[in-house]
Amino acid sequence: MSFLAHYNYHLAIILAMIGLYTMISRTNLVKKVAGLNIFQVSVFILFISLGVLDGGTVPILKEGYSAYSNPLPHVLILTAIVVGVATTAVALALVVRIHEAYGTVEEDQVQAKDEEP
Amino acid sequence: MDTVIDVLLLAFLAICAVSILRLRDLFAMAMMFGLFSLISAGLFTTMHAPDVAFTEAAVGAGISTILILATLAQTARREQPVPTRSKWLPLAIVCVTGAALIYGTVDLPAFGDPAAPAHNHVAPYYLQESYNDIGIPNVVASILASYRGYDTLGEVVVVFSAVIGVLALLGLRARPPGIVAGPVRRLDHRAVLKVIAKLVVPVILLFALYVQFHGEYSPGGGFQAGVIFAAAIILYALVFGLDEARRVIKPQLLQRLPAIGVLIFGGVGLLTMLLGGNYLAYNALGENPQKAQQTGIILVEIGVGVTVASVMLLIYFTFAERGRGRKADEGDGGSSA
């Protein structure tokens, strides 16, 4: 029953593919940034799923508990989340500047304006 | 039972993602984006990761959503899809990539398997030795600030460079011609919002300090505290106006704070080198190794909190200042000069 053993990974990959589809098929730049964020969150889910232990608990040491989930993916994903919001902020600043320069945030209209003589 | 909750939450996430994909009204898409982050925070909690859930809820549902709304307020409100564009090529690419990735994950160990390599190399060392080496219960905080301190230093510098990037793009004085800063609107008729904001903002600031310093015993730490602090000031700015919020934290100070935070973090490393140890080896900070480690962790987390709070605030103020007086076009062509 491979699905029951790996359902988290498969569903995270499906989410990643929805995010990827949003990024490559939509022309609106803000929507592309949102798709990038969906992709990032699905990668976070994949990583955290790798660190979950059956029967374990939150990795905060306390008497009475001996099995903890792996804390290392939590640390890596904490870093990744903050780096993700930094990326989103710079991307959205670029979108604002593009709108000021071209008057639109649709990718095909921006390219058309660029090709005008 | 855990399986059912996980699958339900992941299904909700997929529905949210599909609706983000299909919504034409971008303000509604921003709200679905906030909902997506919040549900993923719930998913992280059920997967035993409350630190990550905390950060994702604060950062994703808070800061990212606000930045998207601030961008939408200055650009277009509706998406204008191109009807002639083919949908089959992206769909084919996505299906092939997804199939390849799913084929790759079939070999992974089962979800939660105790014999997986993830649970058998470095993780047992951290879980068993962390209390002897450092002495704080939250293993995630001890790994973040002490065992993997270099990564956190790199992350703080990345956040700092992000604010430099946003300032370089939007924060300098040049404004496009024809756009003037809008007038300051009087907000006297928003009595309910003002009263509640005055009640709630000090509590949020206090909670940010609690999360900062209690992050060694419970989920929390510098990042979450910085984001919550910034969220309190952003709430104040939204209710009382940007100029009032600028009077709370002067811009000159706010522009220097990210650098001060990075310097605090890097300075602790230099201090340990001056005291005879390696860079960021907190054992050099005192006699008792556990107390020295805890001192180092507190100092470093303060640096992280200062940088993250000031960066989030600075980015929001920059976006808001740039968008002053401009209205988003409704999306019918939108071609101005």
Next chain:
Amino acid sequence: MALALDILSWFLILVGGAFGIIGGIGLLRLPDFFSRIHAASITDSMCAPCIIGGLMLQSGLTLVTVKLAFLIVFLFLTSPTASHALAKAALHGGLDPGEEHPSARTRQAQGDAAREGAQG
């Protein structure tokens, strides 16, 4: 005693969930914007405190209960404020609350009949 607390907490959590579902049905089925805000806001202000109250009974007299009590106070303050802000923004944006309400036509008809009765 423990059984009574358990039953009470189950009851509170189930009632909170029922409020949430009712609010969701109202959000989907009510005709116009302001009645939808009304449904969502009222049921939400009841749903979350009921569930948190049930959780408080589950966790006994510990620090967790105090934190949950703070959560209830915070939610009571901010959740109706958010609905108020939403309604105010809608009014400011130009959405007229009186326009689509079905009883507006009845009231107008009654007003017309009253005026005709006063004249006649």
